[in-house]
Amino acid sequence: MEAKAQFIAFQTIFRREIRRFMRIWVQTLIPPVITMVLYFLIFGSLIGSRIGEMGGFDYMSFVVPGLIMMSVISNSYSNVVSSFYSAKFTKSVEELLVSPVPNYIILLGFVLGGTMRGLLVGAIVTSLSFFFTDFHIHSLAVTVGVIFLTSLLFSIAGLINAIFANSFDDISIIPTFVLTPLTYLGGVFYSIDLLPEFWQGVSQLNPVLYMVNAFRYGFLGVSDVSLVGSFVGIGVFLALMFGYCLYLLENGKRLRS
């Protein structure tokens, strides 16, 4: 397939993905926004005012970057996992499989579609956060870079989950039992400096910690972990997961019999 034709195929998948989540915006955009506003109210304004400072900032300013990151992670993941698994379930994925679209275009189309939803939810949540706190962006490049790469990473993770899933239960297992604990324990609500040394070490094995802290650095200029290490870690994970996902598609895992 020629490069121009590949680009048209990519645009088609990407556009279809965006249309899908925009068509059902009440299910895809509103709930995460309501959830985050509740977080802002409860953890930021109500409980946060009694917590005092965290990492040198008032608690609301500290927690907002983590909450934005949490919404981006969960929406990027859930968009791709539900879209691709639904396509498998209805067999409409065969429309792509019988066409000459290369697998990396399929991967990019779904993943960037999921990234768009993650970033859109992130942008809405960020806009709403201005009603609860004042903060300045310390480094726009770091903020945008981290959020984009993280969104990509979790979109790919969602696609891998969807490829392996055999039922709708299978697409909720990873978000419930893996993603949520990693996110909640990934420094969204606290600085790991508060933890005993042993648990600080354990926390450093959590990849979400690096993403949340690098993102927080973009906003506040403070981080519990090395910024360069975070970018390298995200980059390595991204490359490994992209390669693995492409391998699964090339081999038709759970897609071709």
Next chain:
Amino acid sequence: MTLALEIQGLCKVYGDRFEALKGVDLKVEQGDFFALLGPNGAGKSTTIGIISSLVRKTAGTVKIFDCDIDQNFSQAKQYLGIVPQEFNFGVFEKIKDILINQAGYFGISRGLAVERANKYLKQLGLWDKRDEQARHLSGGMKRRLMIARALVHEPKLLILDEPTAGVDIELRRSMWEFLEEINAAGTTIILTTHYLEEAERLCKNIAIISQGEIVENTSVKDLLKQLSKEVFVLDTSNTVSSCPEVSGYLMRKVDENCIEVEVDKGRSLNALFDGLSAASIEVVSMRNKVNRLEELFISLVNQAPAEARNGG
């Protein structure tokens, strides 16, 4: 003559044991209207699955217009349009979007994709439904949607896996006419069907697959020549008390206004009608008892397991 499809030594083993295809060889010429017949589980859908790359083959080669699906995968797919047996589209998508997207997957620019989608929606009687979600279509409309979708990139080879299953007679006939038109316009068509009347009416050549092997591959005309006898049902206007004896024809009374006659293939029917007239029996209509192809089909697929048991 250019071959639209060339399959050699195609094998498929599911798991460690079940051999779905046992070395299938098949050639379909460009422009043909070809029927692939076989009982349920014979290997028809597996063969189509391998051609469309939804099923991975165990061994063998598949070429579509001389493009090997292993070596020139992208070009081979450009030539191919598939209408599967089961509905496989996004039920919440609008009908026109399904077609436009499918064209996009084949690298067709949006302008041309819209033009093609409009053309096939009109040709297949779906134009009024273009803005509706696919889930709202009737069964027959869903089948037509899948045909339109398979045609939107204008393939040279169209494969339809039981396209008229569950479709009412009127719609089936209109689909036949449409398929005949696109075949006449140059598209090679391969059809699997359980309606043997459909295969006899539409197809020039035929292959019968049974237990993963091709047991017959010839023209419909030559296949019908293999019939040794035909059974006709005659409806009469007057009451038949007993069957007259006419030499060379075996007759059986079905009821007071109906008789069955077994006739050797190729034998003239004039003597039969002379005999019936002499017995004052007036025939008002006449038809084949079963579809002619059906008899051959049953004998061929029943013969295959017997040969297999005998090591044939």
